[in-house]
Amino acid sequence: MSQSETKTPTSGMHQPSIPSENTFHPGKPSKGELVPSRYALRIGNIDVMVVSDGVLPLPTVMLGHNADPKVRARWMENMFLPTDAFDWPLNAVVVRSGDQTILLDAGLGLDPDLHLPRAGQLIKRLEAAEIDLASVTDIVFTHLHMDHIGGLLVEGVKEQLRPDLKIHVAAAEVKFWEAPDFTQTNMPQGFPDALRAASKQFLKEYRNYLQLFDEESEIAPGVIARRTGGHTPGHCVIRVASEGDALTFAGDAVFQVGFEQPDWYNGFEHDPKEAARVRVDLLRDLASTGELLVATHLAFPSVGRVAAAGEAFRWVPVIWDY
Template identity: 80%
Template sequence: MSLQHLSHSITTLRDELVPSRYALKIGDIEVLVVSDGVLPLPTVMLGHNADPAVRAAWMKDMFLPQDAFDWPLNAVVVRSGEQTILLDAGLGLDPDLHLPRAGQLIKRLEAAEIELASVTDVILTHLHMDHIGGLLIEGVKDRLRPDLRIHVAAAEAKFWEAPDFSQTQMPEGFPDALRATSKRFLKEYQDQIQLFDDEYEVASGVVARRTGGHTPGHCVIRVASGGEGLTFAGDAVFPVSFDQPDWHNGFEHYPEEASRVRVGLLRELAASGELLVATHLPFPSIGRVAIAGDAFRWVPVFWDY
Protein backbone atom coordinates (compact mmCIF):
# COMPACT_ATOMS: atom_id res chain seq x y z
CA MET A 1 0.00 0.00 0.00
CA SER A 2 1.54 3.31 -1.06
CA LEU A 3 0.05 6.72 -0.35
CA GLN A 4 0.50 7.80 -3.95
CA HIS A 5 -1.35 4.73 -5.19
CA LEU A 6 -4.15 5.13 -2.67
CA SER A 7 -4.55 8.85 -3.26
CA HIS A 8 -4.53 8.94 -7.02
CA SER A 9 -5.69 5.58 -8.36
CA ILE A 10 -9.41 5.53 -9.05
CA THR A 11 -11.50 2.40 -9.24
CA THR A 12 -14.85 3.13 -10.82
CA LEU A 13 -17.76 1.30 -9.18
CA ARG A 14 -21.00 1.79 -11.05
CA ASP A 15 -23.08 1.54 -7.89
CA GLU A 16 -21.08 4.14 -5.95
CA LEU A 17 -21.35 7.86 -6.66
CA VAL A 18 -19.23 9.19 -3.78
CA PRO A 19 -15.68 8.50 -2.53
CA SER A 20 -15.35 5.70 -0.01
CA ARG A 21 -11.69 6.09 1.02
CA TYR A 22 -9.40 8.95 1.95
CA ALA A 23 -5.62 8.77 2.40
CA LEU A 24 -3.27 10.93 4.45
CA LYS A 25 0.09 10.69 6.18
CA ILE A 26 0.95 11.15 9.84
CA GLY A 27 4.69 11.71 9.67
CA ASP A 28 6.03 8.52 8.08
CA ILE A 29 2.89 6.50 8.79
CA GLU A 30 0.30 6.00 6.03
CA VAL A 31 -3.37 6.19 7.02
CA LEU A 32 -6.41 5.31 4.95
CA VAL A 33 -9.96 5.96 6.21
CA VAL A 34 -12.44 3.58 4.58
CA SER A 35 -16.23 3.84 4.70
CA ASP A 36 -18.07 0.65 5.62
CA GLY A 37 -21.35 2.31 4.66
CA VAL A 38 -24.12 3.68 6.86
CA LEU A 39 -26.46 2.40 9.58
CA PRO A 40 -30.05 3.74 9.59
CA LEU A 41 -30.87 4.13 13.29
CA PRO A 42 -33.38 6.05 15.42
CA THR A 43 -32.28 9.56 16.36
CA VAL A 44 -33.29 8.99 19.98
CA MET A 45 -30.22 6.80 20.31
CA LEU A 46 -27.99 9.88 20.01
CA GLY A 47 -29.19 11.07 23.41
CA HIS A 48 -31.81 8.96 25.10
CA ASN A 49 -31.36 10.89 28.37
CA ALA A 50 -31.99 14.25 26.68
CA ASP A 51 -35.23 16.21 26.77
CA PRO A 52 -37.08 15.18 23.58
CA ALA A 53 -37.73 18.80 22.63
CA VAL A 54 -34.06 19.72 23.07
CA ARG A 55 -33.00 16.70 21.06
CA ALA A 56 -35.48 17.56 18.32
CA ALA A 57 -34.20 21.14 18.21
CA TRP A 58 -30.62 19.91 17.83
CA MET A 59 -31.62 17.63 14.96
CA LYS A 60 -33.42 20.52 13.27
CA ASP A 61 -30.43 22.84 13.71
CA MET A 62 -28.22 20.16 12.09
CA PHE A 63 -30.68 19.69 9.19
CA LEU A 64 -31.13 16.05 10.15
CA PRO A 65 -34.36 14.00 10.10
CA GLN A 66 -36.29 13.81 13.35
CA ASP A 67 -37.02 10.08 13.46
CA ALA A 68 -34.00 8.25 12.01
CA PHE A 69 -30.91 9.01 9.97
CA ASP A 70 -27.89 7.26 8.52
CA TRP A 71 -25.03 6.88 10.97
CA PRO A 72 -21.67 6.79 9.14
CA LEU A 73 -19.51 3.73 9.72
CA ASN A 74 -15.75 4.14 9.25
CA ALA A 75 -12.70 1.89 9.61
CA VAL A 76 -9.02 2.73 9.18
CA VAL A 77 -5.98 1.07 7.60
CA VAL A 78 -2.55 2.07 8.93
CA ARG A 79 0.87 1.17 7.57
CA SER A 80 3.80 1.57 9.96
CA GLY A 81 7.08 0.07 8.78
CA GLU A 82 6.42 -3.50 7.65
CA GLN A 83 3.09 -3.75 9.46
CA THR A 84 -0.31 -3.14 7.87
CA ILE A 85 -2.91 -2.67 10.59
CA LEU A 86 -6.68 -2.65 10.29
CA LEU A 87 -8.48 -0.59 12.94
CA ASP A 88 -11.93 -2.19 13.30
CA ALA A 89 -13.53 -4.39 10.66
CA GLY A 90 -17.00 -3.06 9.93
CA LEU A 91 -20.38 -4.75 10.09
CA GLY A 92 -19.91 -7.60 7.64
CA LEU A 93 -23.06 -9.52 6.82
CA ASP A 94 -26.42 -8.13 7.90
CA PRO A 95 -27.50 -10.17 10.98
CA ASP A 96 -31.22 -9.93 10.08
CA LEU A 97 -31.37 -6.32 11.25
CA HIS A 98 -32.12 -4.80 7.83
CA LEU A 99 -28.91 -2.80 7.43
CA PRO A 100 -28.25 -3.31 3.70
CA ARG A 101 -26.11 -0.19 3.18
CA ALA A 102 -23.45 -1.20 5.71
CA GLY A 103 -20.89 -4.01 5.55
CA GLN A 104 -18.98 -2.58 2.59
CA LEU A 105 -15.45 -2.66 4.05
CA ILE A 106 -14.09 -5.83 2.43
CA LYS A 107 -15.12 -4.88 -1.10
CA ARG A 108 -13.80 -1.36 -0.57
CA LEU A 109 -10.44 -2.68 0.61
CA GLU A 110 -10.37 -4.71 -2.61
CA ALA A 111 -11.22 -1.59 -4.61
CA ALA A 112 -8.21 0.09 -2.97
CA GLU A 113 -6.12 -2.97 -3.93
CA ILE A 114 -5.39 -3.82 -0.31
CA GLU A 115 -5.06 -7.58 -0.08
CA LEU A 116 -6.42 -9.15 3.10
CA ALA A 117 -3.28 -11.30 3.22
CA SER A 118 -1.21 -8.12 3.61
CA VAL A 119 -2.85 -7.25 6.94
CA THR A 120 -0.49 -8.19 9.78
CA ASP A 121 -2.55 -6.86 12.69
CA VAL A 122 -6.11 -5.90 13.58
CA ILE A 123 -6.92 -3.62 16.52
CA LEU A 124 -10.53 -3.71 17.68
CA THR A 125 -11.84 -0.73 19.61
CA HIS A 126 -14.51 -3.05 21.05
CA LEU A 127 -16.56 -6.10 20.11
CA HIS A 128 -19.83 -4.59 18.92
CA MET A 129 -20.86 -6.27 15.66
CA ASP A 130 -20.31 -3.16 13.49
CA HIS A 131 -16.63 -3.30 14.47
CA ILE A 132 -15.93 -7.02 14.06
CA GLY A 133 -18.46 -8.38 11.56
CA GLY A 134 -16.25 -7.95 8.50
CA LEU A 135 -13.99 -10.68 9.85
CA LEU A 136 -16.94 -13.09 9.98
CA ILE A 137 -17.93 -12.88 6.32
CA GLU A 138 -17.68 -16.30 4.68
CA GLY A 139 -14.27 -16.83 3.13
CA VAL A 140 -12.58 -13.83 4.78
CA LYS A 141 -10.71 -15.82 7.43
CA ASP A 142 -9.24 -18.08 4.74
CA ARG A 143 -7.80 -15.03 2.99
CA LEU A 144 -6.16 -13.63 6.12
CA ARG A 145 -2.65 -14.52 7.25
CA PRO A 146 -2.47 -17.53 9.57
CA ASP A 147 -0.21 -15.47 11.84
CA LEU A 148 -2.58 -12.49 11.94
CA ARG A 149 -2.60 -10.80 15.35
CA ILE A 150 -5.93 -9.41 16.61
CA HIS A 151 -5.49 -7.02 19.52
CA VAL A 152 -8.35 -6.67 22.02
CA ALA A 153 -8.41 -5.26 25.54
CA ALA A 154 -8.64 -8.07 28.08
CA ALA A 155 -11.53 -6.31 29.82
CA GLU A 156 -13.47 -6.37 26.55
CA ALA A 157 -13.10 -10.10 26.02
CA LYS A 158 -14.09 -10.69 29.64
CA PHE A 159 -17.17 -8.48 29.36
CA TRP A 160 -18.61 -10.45 26.44
CA GLU A 161 -18.60 -13.67 28.43
CA ALA A 162 -21.73 -12.29 30.16
CA PRO A 163 -22.51 -8.82 28.75
CA ASP A 164 -24.67 -6.36 30.68
CA PHE A 165 -27.26 -4.48 28.57
CA SER A 166 -29.20 -3.00 31.49
CA GLN A 167 -28.16 0.60 30.78
CA THR A 168 -28.33 0.51 26.97
CA GLN A 169 -31.25 1.75 24.85
CA MET A 170 -31.03 -0.29 21.65
CA PRO A 171 -33.67 -1.13 19.04
CA GLU A 172 -35.26 -4.56 19.27
CA GLY A 173 -33.03 -7.36 18.07
CA PHE A 174 -29.71 -5.59 18.58
CA PRO A 175 -28.76 -7.05 22.00
CA ASP A 176 -29.29 -10.61 20.77
CA ALA A 177 -27.34 -9.90 17.58
CA LEU A 178 -24.48 -8.32 19.53
CA ARG A 179 -24.27 -11.28 21.90
CA ALA A 180 -24.30 -13.83 19.09
CA THR A 181 -21.75 -11.98 16.95
CA SER A 182 -19.25 -11.44 19.77
CA LYS A 183 -19.56 -15.06 20.90
CA ARG A 184 -18.95 -16.35 17.38
CA PHE A 185 -16.02 -13.97 16.85
CA LEU A 186 -14.26 -14.93 20.09
CA LYS A 187 -14.64 -18.61 19.22
CA GLU A 188 -13.53 -18.40 15.58
CA TYR A 189 -10.50 -16.18 16.24
CA GLN A 190 -9.45 -17.40 19.68
CA ASP A 191 -6.03 -18.52 18.41
CA GLN A 192 -5.21 -15.13 16.90
CA ILE A 193 -6.50 -12.86 19.66
CA GLN A 194 -3.82 -11.11 21.72
CA LEU A 195 -5.09 -9.43 24.88
CA PHE A 196 -3.67 -6.30 26.46
CA ASP A 197 -4.51 -4.56 29.71
CA ASP A 198 -4.47 -0.76 29.54
CA GLU A 199 -2.04 0.24 26.77
CA TYR A 200 -0.16 -1.59 24.03
CA GLU A 201 2.12 -0.46 21.20
CA VAL A 202 1.10 -2.60 18.24
CA ALA A 203 3.62 -1.05 15.85
CA SER A 204 6.02 1.86 15.92
CA GLY A 205 3.87 4.91 16.60
CA VAL A 206 0.59 2.94 16.81
CA VAL A 207 -0.69 2.61 20.39
CA ALA A 208 -4.00 1.19 21.63
CA ARG A 209 -5.25 2.61 24.94
CA ARG A 210 -8.21 1.26 26.90
CA THR A 211 -10.70 3.95 27.88
CA GLY A 212 -13.73 1.95 28.97
CA GLY A 213 -17.09 3.67 29.08
CA HIS A 214 -18.82 2.64 25.88
CA THR A 215 -17.90 -0.91 26.84
CA PRO A 216 -15.52 -1.90 29.66
CA GLY A 217 -12.72 -2.69 27.22
CA HIS A 218 -13.35 0.03 24.66
CA CYS A 219 -10.08 1.49 23.42
CA VAL A 220 -8.84 4.32 21.23
CA ILE A 221 -5.83 4.10 18.92
CA ARG A 222 -3.29 6.92 18.56
CA VAL A 223 -1.05 7.12 15.50
CA ALA A 224 1.99 9.37 15.97
CA SER A 225 5.04 10.11 13.83
CA GLY A 226 7.19 13.11 12.97
CA GLY A 227 5.54 15.38 15.51
CA GLU A 228 2.05 14.67 14.13
CA GLY A 229 -0.75 12.66 15.68
CA LEU A 230 -4.17 11.18 14.91
CA THR A 231 -6.54 9.37 17.26
CA PHE A 232 -9.09 6.84 16.08
CA ALA A 233 -11.74 7.19 18.77
CA GLY A 234 -14.02 4.31 17.84
CA ASP A 235 -17.35 4.88 19.61
CA ALA A 236 -16.08 7.32 22.22
CA VAL A 237 -17.32 10.25 20.07
CA PHE A 238 -20.55 10.68 18.07
CA PRO A 239 -21.83 13.57 15.91
CA VAL A 240 -23.73 15.08 18.84
CA SER A 241 -20.79 14.78 21.25
CA PHE A 242 -19.26 18.20 20.61
CA ASP A 243 -22.44 20.14 21.43
CA GLN A 244 -23.84 17.68 23.96
CA PRO A 245 -21.06 15.48 25.40
CA ASP A 246 -23.26 14.45 28.32
CA TRP A 247 -25.96 12.92 26.12
CA HIS A 248 -26.06 9.16 26.47
CA ASN A 249 -25.80 7.06 23.33
CA GLY A 250 -28.09 4.05 23.16
CA PHE A 251 -25.20 1.66 22.52
CA GLU A 252 -23.26 2.72 25.61
CA HIS A 253 -23.20 0.00 28.26
CA TYR A 254 -21.97 2.41 30.94
CA PRO A 255 -23.21 5.85 29.80
CA GLU A 256 -22.04 7.93 32.76
CA GLU A 257 -18.52 6.60 32.37
CA ALA A 258 -18.74 6.99 28.59
CA SER A 259 -19.57 10.68 29.03
CA ARG A 260 -16.60 11.17 31.35
CA VAL A 261 -14.30 9.41 28.86
CA ARG A 262 -15.68 11.51 26.00
CA VAL A 263 -15.10 14.84 27.72
CA GLY A 264 -11.58 13.83 28.74
CA LEU A 265 -10.68 12.72 25.23
CA LEU A 266 -12.11 15.86 23.61
CA ARG A 267 -10.14 18.02 26.05
CA GLU A 268 -6.95 16.09 25.23
CA LEU A 269 -7.46 16.56 21.50
CA ALA A 270 -8.34 20.24 21.86
CA ALA A 271 -5.14 20.81 23.84
CA SER A 272 -2.91 18.87 21.43
CA GLY A 273 -4.48 20.01 18.16
CA GLU A 274 -4.06 16.47 16.82
CA LEU A 275 -6.45 14.92 14.34
CA LEU A 276 -9.53 12.92 15.30
CA VAL A 277 -11.22 10.12 13.36
CA ALA A 278 -14.23 8.26 14.78
CA THR A 279 -16.42 5.41 13.62
CA HIS A 280 -19.68 7.32 13.40
CA LEU A 281 -18.59 10.83 12.38
CA PRO A 282 -19.38 11.80 8.76
CA PHE A 283 -16.90 10.27 6.31
CA PRO A 284 -13.95 10.78 6.16
CA SER A 285 -14.42 11.95 9.75
CA ILE A 286 -11.04 13.69 9.87
CA GLY A 287 -10.90 16.89 11.86
CA ARG A 288 -9.82 18.65 15.01
CA VAL A 289 -11.47 19.67 18.26
CA ALA A 290 -11.72 23.31 19.29
CA ILE A 291 -12.78 24.38 22.76
CA ALA A 292 -14.08 27.52 24.42
CA GLY A 293 -14.86 27.10 28.11
CA ASP A 294 -17.09 24.04 28.40
CA ALA A 295 -18.12 24.06 24.73
CA PHE A 296 -16.47 21.87 22.12
CA ARG A 297 -16.48 22.45 18.37
CA TRP A 298 -15.79 20.02 15.51
CA VAL A 299 -13.47 21.48 12.84
CA PRO A 300 -13.35 19.23 9.75
CA VAL A 301 -10.14 19.28 7.73
CA PHE A 302 -10.12 20.66 4.23
CA TRP A 303 -9.77 17.74 1.82
CA ASP A 304 -6.29 17.54 0.29
CA TYR A 305 -6.39 16.47 -3.36
Protein backbone atom coordinates in the same frame (compact mmCIF):
# COMPACT_ATOMS: atom_id res chain seq x y z
CA MET B 1 -8.71 6.66 -10.42
CA SER B 2 -11.17 9.56 -10.12
CA GLN B 3 -10.35 12.58 -7.99
CA SER B 4 -13.26 11.85 -5.71
CA GLU B 5 -12.06 8.42 -4.69
CA THR B 6 -8.92 9.15 -2.64
CA LYS B 7 -7.86 12.41 -1.03
CA THR B 8 -4.72 13.35 0.89
CA PRO B 9 -5.22 16.12 3.48
CA THR B 10 -2.51 17.98 5.32
CA SER B 11 -2.41 16.49 8.81
CA GLY B 12 -0.10 18.91 10.57
CA MET B 13 2.29 21.80 10.23
CA HIS B 14 4.60 19.88 7.94
CA GLN B 15 4.38 17.05 5.46
CA PRO B 16 7.61 15.05 5.26
CA SER B 17 8.11 13.03 2.13
CA ILE B 18 7.98 9.27 2.41
CA PRO B 19 9.11 6.52 0.07
CA SER B 20 6.56 5.88 -2.67
CA GLU B 21 6.58 2.14 -1.97
CA ASN B 22 5.20 2.85 1.50
CA THR B 23 2.20 4.87 0.35
CA PHE B 24 -1.24 3.46 -0.26
CA HIS B 25 -1.93 2.77 -3.89
CA PRO B 26 -5.15 4.59 -4.76
CA GLY B 27 -6.63 1.54 -6.46
CA LYS B 28 -9.47 1.56 -8.92
CA PRO B 29 -12.92 3.06 -8.45
CA SER B 30 -15.64 0.56 -7.62
CA LYS B 31 -18.35 0.13 -10.20
CA GLY B 32 -21.56 1.83 -9.22
CA GLU B 33 -20.03 3.99 -6.48
CA LEU B 34 -20.93 7.64 -6.98
CA VAL B 35 -19.49 8.92 -3.69
CA PRO B 36 -15.99 8.72 -2.17
CA SER B 37 -15.34 5.66 -0.03
CA ARG B 38 -11.74 6.13 1.11
CA TYR B 39 -9.48 8.99 2.10
CA ALA B 40 -5.69 8.75 2.45
CA LEU B 41 -3.37 10.90 4.52
CA ARG B 42 0.05 10.74 6.13
CA ILE B 43 0.94 11.09 9.77
CA GLY B 44 4.68 11.77 9.61
CA ASN B 45 6.04 8.68 7.85
CA ILE B 46 2.98 6.53 8.62
CA ASP B 47 0.28 5.98 6.01
CA VAL B 48 -3.35 6.18 7.08
CA MET B 49 -6.48 5.47 5.05
CA VAL B 50 -10.03 5.98 6.30
CA VAL B 51 -12.43 3.58 4.59
CA SER B 52 -16.21 3.92 4.71
CA ASP B 53 -18.13 0.80 5.67
CA GLY B 54 -21.35 2.52 4.58
CA VAL B 55 -24.19 3.83 6.73
CA LEU B 56 -26.95 2.37 8.86
CA PRO B 57 -30.24 4.06 9.81
CA LEU B 58 -30.95 4.36 13.53
CA PRO B 59 -33.45 6.31 15.66
CA THR B 60 -32.22 9.75 16.74
CA VAL B 61 -33.07 8.91 20.36
CA MET B 62 -29.95 6.75 20.26
CA LEU B 63 -27.83 9.92 20.22
CA GLY B 64 -29.10 11.14 23.56
CA HIS B 65 -31.64 9.00 25.34
CA ASN B 66 -31.17 10.97 28.58
CA ALA B 67 -31.92 14.31 26.88
CA ASP B 68 -35.25 16.11 26.86
CA PRO B 69 -36.96 14.93 23.62
CA LYS B 70 -37.80 18.52 22.66
CA VAL B 71 -34.21 19.66 23.20
CA ARG B 72 -32.92 16.67 21.22
CA ALA B 73 -35.35 17.36 18.37
CA ARG B 74 -34.32 21.03 18.31
CA TRP B 75 -30.65 20.05 18.10
CA MET B 76 -31.39 17.71 15.19
CA GLU B 77 -33.33 20.43 13.37
CA ASN B 78 -30.52 22.92 13.90
CA MET B 79 -28.15 20.39 12.32
CA PHE B 80 -30.54 19.95 9.38
CA LEU B 81 -31.05 16.31 10.34
CA PRO B 82 -34.31 14.33 10.60
CA THR B 83 -35.78 14.26 14.10
CA ASP B 84 -36.88 10.61 13.98
CA ALA B 85 -34.03 8.63 12.38
CA PHE B 86 -30.94 9.33 10.30
CA ASP B 87 -27.98 7.54 8.73
CA TRP B 88 -25.07 6.79 11.02
CA PRO B 89 -21.72 6.75 9.20
CA LEU B 90 -19.46 3.72 9.63
CA ASN B 91 -15.70 4.18 9.28
CA ALA B 92 -12.70 1.89 9.64
CA VAL B 93 -9.02 2.77 9.28
CA VAL B 94 -6.00 1.12 7.67
CA VAL B 95 -2.53 2.07 8.97
CA ARG B 96 0.80 1.17 7.42
CA SER B 97 3.78 1.56 9.76
CA GLY B 98 7.06 0.06 8.60
CA ASP B 99 6.39 -3.46 7.36
CA GLN B 100 3.08 -3.76 9.25
CA THR B 101 -0.36 -3.17 7.76
CA ILE B 102 -2.88 -2.64 10.54
CA LEU B 103 -6.67 -2.63 10.28
CA LEU B 104 -8.47 -0.63 12.95
CA ASP B 105 -11.92 -2.25 13.27
CA ALA B 106 -13.54 -4.36 10.57
CA GLY B 107 -16.98 -2.93 9.90
CA LEU B 108 -20.45 -4.43 10.20
CA GLY B 109 -20.22 -7.32 7.79
CA LEU B 110 -23.48 -8.85 6.61
CA ASP B 111 -26.42 -9.47 8.94
CA PRO B 112 -29.54 -10.13 6.84
CA ASP B 113 -31.73 -10.28 9.95
CA LEU B 114 -31.14 -6.58 10.63
CA HIS B 115 -31.89 -5.48 7.03
CA LEU B 116 -28.99 -3.02 6.68
CA PRO B 117 -28.09 -3.22 2.96
CA ARG B 118 -26.09 0.03 2.85
CA ALA B 119 -23.69 -1.07 5.58
CA GLY B 120 -21.04 -3.78 5.58
CA GLN B 121 -19.12 -2.40 2.59
CA LEU B 122 -15.59 -2.54 4.07
CA ILE B 123 -14.31 -5.79 2.57
CA LYS B 124 -15.20 -4.90 -1.01
CA ARG B 125 -13.89 -1.36 -0.54
CA LEU B 126 -10.55 -2.64 0.74
CA GLU B 127 -10.40 -4.76 -2.41
CA ALA B 128 -11.19 -1.70 -4.54
CA ALA B 129 -8.32 0.12 -2.80
CA GLU B 130 -6.07 -2.84 -3.66
CA ILE B 131 -5.51 -3.69 0.00
CA ASP B 132 -5.19 -7.46 0.09
CA LEU B 133 -6.54 -9.04 3.27
CA ALA B 134 -3.51 -11.34 3.26
CA SER B 135 -1.29 -8.27 3.62
CA VAL B 136 -2.90 -7.27 6.94
CA THR B 137 -0.50 -8.18 9.74
CA ASP B 138 -2.52 -6.83 12.66
CA ILE B 139 -6.10 -5.93 13.52
CA VAL B 140 -6.98 -3.71 16.48
CA PHE B 141 -10.55 -3.64 17.74
CA THR B 142 -11.74 -0.60 19.62
CA HIS B 143 -14.41 -2.93 21.05
CA LEU B 144 -16.43 -5.98 20.05
CA HIS B 145 -19.75 -4.51 18.95
CA MET B 146 -20.87 -6.15 15.72
CA ASP B 147 -20.40 -3.00 13.59
CA HIS B 148 -16.68 -3.23 14.44
CA ILE B 149 -16.05 -6.99 14.18
CA GLY B 150 -18.67 -8.13 11.67
CA GLY B 151 -16.42 -7.83 8.64
CA LEU B 152 -14.36 -10.76 9.90
CA LEU B 153 -17.51 -12.89 10.12
CA VAL B 154 -18.37 -12.57 6.43
CA GLU B 155 -18.17 -15.93 4.67
CA GLY B 156 -14.78 -16.47 3.03
CA VAL B 157 -12.95 -13.65 4.85
CA LYS B 158 -11.19 -15.78 7.46
CA GLU B 159 -9.68 -17.96 4.73
CA GLN B 160 -8.04 -14.88 3.18
CA LEU B 161 -6.30 -13.81 6.38
CA ARG B 162 -2.71 -14.79 7.11
CA PRO B 163 -2.17 -17.56 9.68
CA ASP B 164 0.13 -15.35 11.79
CA LEU B 165 -2.39 -12.49 11.97
CA LYS B 166 -2.45 -10.76 15.37
CA ILE B 167 -5.78 -9.42 16.66
CA HIS B 168 -5.31 -6.90 19.46
CA VAL B 169 -8.12 -6.27 21.93
CA ALA B 170 -8.32 -5.24 25.58
CA ALA B 171 -8.62 -8.18 27.98
CA ALA B 172 -11.49 -6.41 29.75
CA GLU B 173 -13.46 -6.42 26.50
CA VAL B 174 -13.17 -10.16 26.01
CA LYS B 175 -14.16 -10.77 29.62
CA PHE B 176 -17.19 -8.48 29.29
CA TRP B 177 -18.60 -10.36 26.29
CA GLU B 178 -18.51 -13.65 28.14
CA ALA B 179 -21.60 -12.34 30.02
CA PRO B 180 -22.52 -8.90 28.58
CA ASP B 181 -24.68 -6.46 30.57
CA PHE B 182 -27.21 -4.43 28.56
CA THR B 183 -29.12 -2.93 31.49
CA GLN B 184 -27.93 0.65 30.85
CA THR B 185 -28.17 0.59 27.06
CA ASN B 186 -31.09 1.89 24.98
CA MET B 187 -31.04 -0.05 21.71
CA PRO B 188 -33.65 -0.86 19.06
CA GLN B 189 -35.27 -4.27 19.26
CA GLY B 190 -33.06 -7.06 17.96
CA PHE B 191 -29.73 -5.33 18.49
CA PRO B 192 -28.80 -6.84 21.88
CA ASP B 193 -29.37 -10.36 20.56
CA ALA B 194 -27.40 -9.57 17.40
CA LEU B 195 -24.53 -8.12 19.42
CA ARG B 196 -24.39 -11.18 21.68
CA ALA B 197 -24.43 -13.55 18.71
CA ALA B 198 -21.72 -11.66 16.80
CA SER B 199 -19.35 -11.45 19.77
CA LYS B 200 -19.89 -15.12 20.59
CA GLN B 201 -19.16 -16.17 17.02
CA PHE B 202 -16.12 -13.89 16.79
CA LEU B 203 -14.55 -15.21 20.00
CA LYS B 204 -15.19 -18.78 18.92
CA GLU B 205 -13.58 -18.34 15.49
CA TYR B 206 -10.71 -15.99 16.34
CA ARG B 207 -9.71 -16.70 19.94
CA ASN B 208 -6.37 -18.22 18.87
CA TYR B 209 -5.47 -14.97 17.05
CA LEU B 210 -6.05 -12.72 20.06
CA GLN B 211 -3.29 -10.62 21.60
CA LEU B 212 -4.80 -9.31 24.83
CA PHE B 213 -3.57 -6.22 26.66
CA ASP B 214 -4.61 -4.58 29.92
CA GLU B 215 -4.27 -0.82 29.60
CA GLU B 216 -1.95 -0.03 26.68
CA SER B 217 -0.18 -1.82 23.84
CA GLU B 218 2.28 -0.69 21.16
CA ILE B 219 0.97 -2.35 18.00
CA ALA B 220 3.71 -1.01 15.71
CA PRO B 221 6.19 1.87 15.80
CA GLY B 222 4.07 4.97 16.42
CA VAL B 223 0.79 3.04 16.81
CA ILE B 224 -0.48 2.64 20.39
CA ALA B 225 -3.83 1.27 21.59
CA ARG B 226 -5.08 2.53 24.97
CA ARG B 227 -8.05 1.25 26.91
CA THR B 228 -10.56 3.94 27.87
CA GLY B 229 -13.58 1.91 28.96
CA GLY B 230 -16.94 3.68 29.09
CA HIS B 231 -18.68 2.73 25.87
CA THR B 232 -17.81 -0.86 26.76
CA PRO B 233 -15.49 -1.94 29.59
CA GLY B 234 -12.67 -2.72 27.18
CA HIS B 235 -13.23 0.07 24.66
CA CYS B 236 -9.94 1.53 23.44
CA VAL B 237 -8.66 4.32 21.23
CA ILE B 238 -5.65 4.08 18.91
CA ARG B 239 -3.15 6.93 18.54
CA VAL B 240 -0.90 7.15 15.49
CA ALA B 241 2.08 9.47 15.92
CA SER B 242 5.17 10.18 13.81
CA GLU B 243 7.54 13.09 13.29
CA GLY B 244 5.44 15.57 15.25
CA ASP B 245 2.10 14.64 13.69
CA ALA B 246 -0.60 12.60 15.42
CA LEU B 247 -4.07 11.21 14.83
CA THR B 248 -6.39 9.40 17.24
CA PHE B 249 -8.95 6.87 16.07
CA ALA B 250 -11.56 7.17 18.81
CA GLY B 251 -13.90 4.35 17.84
CA ASP B 252 -17.21 5.00 19.63
CA ALA B 253 -15.87 7.38 22.28
CA VAL B 254 -17.48 10.31 20.45
CA PHE B 255 -20.50 10.64 18.18
CA GLN B 256 -21.71 13.59 16.11
CA VAL B 257 -23.72 15.05 18.96
CA GLY B 258 -20.88 14.56 21.46
CA PHE B 259 -19.08 17.83 20.74
CA GLU B 260 -21.93 20.20 21.58
CA GLN B 261 -23.67 17.80 23.98
CA PRO B 262 -20.90 15.66 25.51
CA ASP B 263 -23.11 14.64 28.44
CA TRP B 264 -25.83 13.08 26.27
CA TYR B 265 -25.93 9.31 26.59
CA ASN B 266 -25.64 7.16 23.49
CA GLY B 267 -27.94 4.15 23.31
CA PHE B 268 -25.07 1.73 22.69
CA GLU B 269 -23.10 2.79 25.77
CA HIS B 270 -22.95 0.06 28.40
CA ASP B 271 -21.85 2.56 31.08
CA PRO B 272 -23.20 5.94 29.89
CA LYS B 273 -21.89 8.00 32.82
CA GLU B 274 -18.36 6.66 32.40
CA ALA B 275 -18.61 7.02 28.63
CA ALA B 276 -19.44 10.72 29.04
CA ARG B 277 -16.42 11.20 31.32
CA VAL B 278 -14.14 9.43 28.82
CA ARG B 279 -15.54 11.54 25.98
CA VAL B 280 -14.95 14.85 27.77
CA ASP B 281 -11.41 13.89 28.78
CA LEU B 282 -10.56 12.82 25.22
CA LEU B 283 -12.03 15.94 23.63
CA ARG B 284 -10.22 18.18 26.12
CA ASP B 285 -6.92 16.50 25.30
CA LEU B 286 -7.46 16.83 21.55
CA ALA B 287 -8.57 20.46 21.87
CA SER B 288 -5.37 21.27 23.77
CA THR B 289 -3.02 19.50 21.35
CA GLY B 290 -4.72 20.20 18.02
CA GLU B 291 -4.11 16.60 16.95
CA LEU B 292 -6.36 14.98 14.38
CA LEU B 293 -9.40 12.92 15.28
CA VAL B 294 -11.15 10.13 13.38
CA ALA B 295 -14.14 8.28 14.81
CA THR B 296 -16.34 5.45 13.64
CA HIS B 297 -19.62 7.35 13.48
CA LEU B 298 -18.58 10.83 12.35
CA ALA B 299 -19.43 11.80 8.79
CA PHE B 300 -16.93 10.36 6.30
CA PRO B 301 -14.02 10.92 6.02
CA SER B 302 -14.24 11.79 9.71
CA VAL B 303 -10.91 13.64 9.78
CA GLY B 304 -10.78 16.86 11.76
CA ARG B 305 -9.80 18.66 14.92
CA VAL B 306 -11.51 19.59 18.17
CA ALA B 307 -11.88 23.13 19.47
CA ALA B 308 -12.99 24.11 22.96
CA ALA B 309 -16.29 26.03 23.12
CA GLY B 310 -16.97 26.98 26.72
CA GLU B 311 -18.03 23.84 28.58
CA ALA B 312 -18.53 22.00 25.30
CA PHE B 313 -16.57 21.54 22.08
CA ARG B 314 -16.62 22.28 18.37
CA TRP B 315 -15.83 19.86 15.53
CA VAL B 316 -13.57 21.34 12.82
CA PRO B 317 -13.37 19.06 9.76
CA VAL B 318 -10.25 19.22 7.63
CA ILE B 319 -10.51 20.75 4.19
CA TRP B 320 -10.25 18.01 1.60
CA ASP B 321 -6.99 18.12 -0.34
CA TYR B 322 -7.81 17.48 -4.01
